[in-house]
Amino acid sequence: MKIQAVHPRPDEADQMPYAPAVEVREGFGLLFIAGATASPLYHQHPHVAEEHVLPHDIKEQTRMALENIKQVLDARSLTWANVVKITKYVTDMRDMDGMYEVLSEHFGSWRPAGTLVAVNNLSAPGARIELDMIAALPSAL
Known part of the structure; x- marks a missing residue:
């Protein structure tokens, strides 16, 4: 499987925390x-407040959300390099730099395509970030 970022201006790619597009070729x-x-990946519904005591720090919340997503990737033997698209929801756009710092810790030099949206509230009280992703699966899976 071949996954690559698409940069109309490759010489400026290092200035971006995401790729404008990602191309996936071959069987997938x-x-x-x-x-x-x-919040914990598996938690009760309706929500039980004790399960959703979250740190206020955006970097720590981002790390915890990524750990939840890593459980899903691990269940399919995938890595961050398989992620081709991220949608990032934050409750305060000023948290963007801290969030991107933590994303870089996990993704390294790989930059999937991405969208960032500021919203009023998220699904758990105190949640400041929510991430959803699309990953490319090798045809063997």
Whole structure:
């Protein structure tokens, strides 16, 4: 499977925390990963407040959301390099830089395509970030 970022101006790619587009070639499938917050991946519904005591720090919330998503990737033997699209929902656009710093810790030099949206509220009280992703699956899966 071949996955590559598409940069109309490759010499400026290092200025972006995401790729304008990602191209996936050859045989593959797609894995759609539901939105994850810093709350535990598996929790009760309706919500039980004790399960959703979250740190206020955006970097820590981003790390926790990514850990939840990593559980899904691991279940399919995928890595961050398989992620081709991220939608990032934040409750405060000023948290963007901290969020991108943590995303870089996990993704390294790989930059999937991405969208960032500021919203009023997320699914858990105190949640400041929610991430959903699309990953490309090798045809062997």
